[in-house]
Amino acid sequence: MDSSRLSSDSLEGDGHLGASSLGLSNTNPVRNGFNSGGYERLNVDGDGGDDDVTSPERGHAHVSPESTTNSLGVFPGRLTGGSAAFDAPGASEVTSLDSTSHLLDSSRGPETPDGTSAKPTASSRPGLHRIIRKRVWPWSRRSAAASSPSPAPGAADDGSTQAPSDRDPEQGDDGVDEETFRKIYSEPPTYCSSRENPSRKRNKVITAVAIYALVMSGTWLVLACKKQRWGYLVSSTGKLTPATATTLATGIAKSIELSSVAAFTWCVGQELTRRAYRKSRGLTLAEIGMRDWVKEPGAWFQNWDRLRVGGRTVWTPLTCVMILATVGATLYTAASDAMVSPKLRFDKWTPRVLRGPVATSYGNVKYAKRECPSMFGGTAGAADPSADDACINVEFSGQSYRNLLAYMETWTARFDNATQGTRELAARPAGTSLLRNNVTLEGAWIETQHSNITASYLKYGRIVNNVTMALPHPGVYAAATSPVNRIMQPDALSGIGQYSIRAGVVSPAINVMCVGASRDELAPLVYTTWPGSKSVRSGIGHQEIPVEEKLWVNDVPSRTAADGKPYYYNSTVLDDIFLWGPEHSRYPPVFSTGRPEQYPYDYNFISNSTVFDSTGIYTIAKHPDMVNYTICEARSWVSPACSTHFDVSGTAGWKMKAHCEDKGDGDAYHHSDDKKEWALPSRDWKHVGTSWQLSMDMNGGQRNSNASNSRILTKTALRTPDLVPYQPSLAEVFAVYLGSTLVISAIDTPYKHWWAYDITDNILQVKTLEGFNATVRSQEYTSGYSQTWQAVVWFPVLGLVVGLNLLSFSYMVCHKHTITDFTETENLFALAINSPPSSQFKGSCGGGPKKRNFVVPWKVAYAPTANHYFFQEASDMPFKGRYSKAGRKAGGDVVEKELDAYRRLSKNRMWS
Structure with a gap:
């Protein structure tokens, strides 16, 4: 359209910007009113003709905005491409991006009252866009319908164009958005009545x-x-x-x-x-x-x-x-x-009362034989009463040799590694054993105050090698794995779980005392040296043996004298050491082999376990490089000085240890029981020891068997009144060798130091559960x-x-x-x-x-x-x-x- 057709007079006379003043068609005047759809109708011609902005007149057919216009109130059929809008200037062009670029142009000077810029532009006349901005678009909260002061004369646009804007042309290339934008805010949105209450x-x-x-x-x-x-x-x-x-x-x-x-x-x-x-x-x-x-x-x-x-x-x-x-x-x-x-983690140490199975008293060999897997059950077992004896002897043999070999490996490693040795018994290696073939039991030396060889030598004038070893109570294993105590086992934790128990229970202990003695000092204990003994030459040197090996015991005098008092046989210089004789009410052992020069022969043992009312077993050993002999006594009891530490790991294995004589150990058994009458050496264990001697052939010296185990043990007999730093003593090895008897004797036995049941053979027909104090720390998913x-x-x-x-x-x-x-x-x-x-x-x-x-x-x-x-x-x-x-x-x-x-x-x- 021709913008020069606009006159300043018409603008001043109207007082507002009308359709006629813009040179638009009078048939569709522009009004500041919202239609029923909330938008004015903008007609944009693409034929180069005039554009108009109209509202439907009354009396004309009503056309729904939703069906005929887009979201801006523009008829889709009348909207053409952006190029047409620029080729044919129309009503929308007066507010195009180019014509409004001055709003963002900080380089322009302030406007004068007549609407022109104080700074010259490419056009000598301000153009319609300034009039429209002053009349239609005030930047305030007031309605666009309010009138603005009339522009100064000469404000009509002469058709000149403004300088190109540097704004992105994609933000509005045809002016339709601009025109619509101005008109949609000209009236309040009366069409938007809230459908719901907020x-x-x-x-x-x-x-x-x-x-x-x-x-x-x-x-x-x-x-x-x-x-x-x-x-x-x-x-x-x-x-x-x-x-x-x-x-x-x-x-x-x-x-x-x-x-x-x-x-x-x-x-x-x-x-x-x-x-x-x-x-x-x-x-x-x-x-x-x-x-x-x-x-x-x-x-x-x-x-x-x-x-x-x-x-x-x-x-x-x-x-x-x-x-x-x-x-x-x-x-x-x-x-x-x-x-x-x-997550799998340990909890803190928690005091608990655990319960474990109890079926017999400590050292009950009858129960041990019954529990041994002899293979011969039913009528076969009844027909062969010795089947249980053979079974337990095999069990003793297997475990004892394993214990001995492990002990030898320990000392060999110390020697090969040049580990500094010690003469302090408590710091020397103790023995180990196995339980159920997968639990390692570690022993500890106890009552070491009685193990000072030098002090004993000064007191008795002879070598006294006295040691006591304690092993952990195997019943803790049974309690730990019992479902009644609900301790998570490693296999329930993907095989990687762990737990630890500090049990306040008694510990089975073995005491071995080996004393050096000459032939004459041992003569009162050797049958073949007695007057009237029935013996013959064995064929080995000058060694003599009884005429009948099994009947010589009938030649031993009665244990009761004519006056009815106990008869304790011959007295010896060893009575005060081993506590024999009437003063101690204990009978000494009697051995069946002897000769004028030596008994037994080198590298051999002779044994005796038939002493009446005795608590121990006895052995005489002969070191090949010594003139004298070594007589040893072994006894066992349950010690209150220890606690049993049981550590289980799915990756590192199962280990049980006797933790003894630690003043700071609050879990030690003697803290759990106020009875101070501690257990004496077990009389029942002597029978276990007898079976062990038979399985180990500890009496092979009667036949000069020269067994390997006897050869190893006899070589450890002490020749000087002190321990050897790089080698164990005979008493130490003997205690380790006997360790298997402690394990078997303590299975299913009380956790206390006494037997509380009055029953035949001290064997319960049904196992009962007994409690004991313990401190537990276990892993669980926590x-x-x-x-x-x-x-x-x-x-x-x-x-x-x-x-x-x-x-x-x-x-x-x-x-x-x-x-x-x-x-x-x-x-x-x-x-x-x-x-x-x-x-x-x-x-x-x-x-x-x-x-x-x-x-x-x-x-x-x-x-x-x-x-x-x-x-x-x-x-x-x-x-x-x-x-x-x-x-x-x-x-x-x-x-x-x-x-x-x-x-x-x-x-x-x-x-x-």
Whole structure:
């Protein structure tokens, strides 16, 4: 169209900008009225003709905007390409991007009252775009329908064009958006009458979510604080495997996180919306954004500048809580994994009373034979009574040789490694044994105050090698593996579990005392040296043996004298050492082999275990390089000086150790029993020792068998009154060799030092359970922290989420009604698009809100006549903070300070 047809007179006369003044057709005058669809109808011709903006006239056929126009009120059939709009200037061109570039051009000077720029431009006349900007587009909160002062004469456009704008032409290439943009704000949106009341009843779903979040987060915190142990529930053989339990815990933690976030953000949205209804406060965009942080913790890093620019304005109690909620939502799953997810770990040492099986007394050889797997059961076993004897002898033989070999390996390794030796018995290696072929039993030397060889030599004038070794009670193994005590075994923990027990039980002990003696000193104990003994030459040197090996005992005098008193046979110089004779009421042993020069022969033993009412077994050994002999006595009892330490590992094996004579050991048996009458040497064990001697051929010296075991043992007899640092003594080796008898004698025996049942043969037909004090530390799949720093870091997170959930639930209880949450994206969009524009957000339509925009307070206003809700400033500036004094309100416009204007303009030179 020809813009020169516009006259300044017509503009002044009209007082407003009409269709005729723009040279448009009079048949469709432009009106400042909203049609029924809320938009004007913009006709854009693509044929080079005039464009018009019209409303349907009364009396004309009504055309529905929804069916004939797009979202901007433009008829799709009439809209042409952008090139046509530029080729044929029309009504829309007066407000095109080129013609409005001066609004962002900081290089232009201020306008004069007649609407022209103080700075010359490419055109000598201001052009219609200036008139339209002054008359139709005032940058204020006032309606566009208000009139503006008439422009000065000569304001009509002569058709000249403005200088090209450097703005992106894709932001509006045909002027349609500009024209529509001006007209849609010319009238209030009377078409938008709210369909629903913003207030409604309490939301039951979100209330249930809040309850779930509160209950489960509280449960999670309790589990973490309690360090809940899951026992067989979470195990390889339980209802939940470890992998399933971990996955389940992670899933529940995630559900707690999501439900907590849902409940909290709902409450925050409600509170912010309620603030928006309160005229004195309102809500800010920064608060809405921080609410999104809770739902999307990653937005923290994307929009962190909201806190930076907000300053004191944003830091309110609510925003502080939202920041804490963001931290809780971000870290809760990690905190749950560290503090609640089941992990295999030890608990603390816990005192307990464990129960284990008891069936017989200590040292009961009859029970040991019955439990031995002889293979010959039923009628076969009854037909061969010696089957049990043979079985237990094999058991003794196998275990004893293994024990001896392991002990020899230990000393050999010490010698080969040049390990510094010691003469202190307590620091020397003790013996080991096996239980059930998979549990290693480690012994300990006890009562070492009686083991000083040098002191004994000074006292008795001879070598006295006296040692006592204790082994752990094998019954602890039975108690530990008994289901009644519910101790998790390694196979229930994928084969990698561990546990430890410190049991306050007695420990079986073996005492061996070996004393050096000459031939004459031993003569009263050797049958073949007695007057009238029946002996013959053995054929080996001058050695003599009884005529009948099994009948020589009939030549031994009776144990009772004629006056009825006990007769203790011959007295010897060894009586005070071995406690024989009438003063000690103990009978000495009698041996059947002897000769004038030596007895027994080199590298051999002779033994005796038939002493009446005796508690020990006896052996005479002959060292090949010594003239004298060594006589040894072995006895056994249960010691109260120890505790049994049982350590089980699925990877390192099973190990049981006797921990003895430690004053700081609160688990030692003597602390568990106030009876101070400790057990004496066992008379029953002597029969176990007799069977052991038979299995080891400890009486082979009668036949000069020169057995390998005898050769090894006799070589360890002491020749000097002191221990050898690099070699064990005979008493030590003998005690280790006898260790198997302690293990077999203690199986299924009481954990105390006495037998409490009066029954035949001291064998219960059905095993009973007896308790004992113990301290237990075991591995189970457990909730809770394993290191101190985890408690410091993660407990606050778990507690924070519980507190937030409690706060959310309390908020729901206190507010019975729900209001529409205008901080939700869809609600915010619906309210914002139906709200008038505001100068508080000027300049933010393209690049989004910046700095001050985040902290401007807004309220939700209501127009009763239109039943319409919309956003309105709660104040023209933030109530507090760095932007609270950034400008003042004058005539509806915000006049910024010079320094703020300079900073704004200097940072936007790229648009100039």
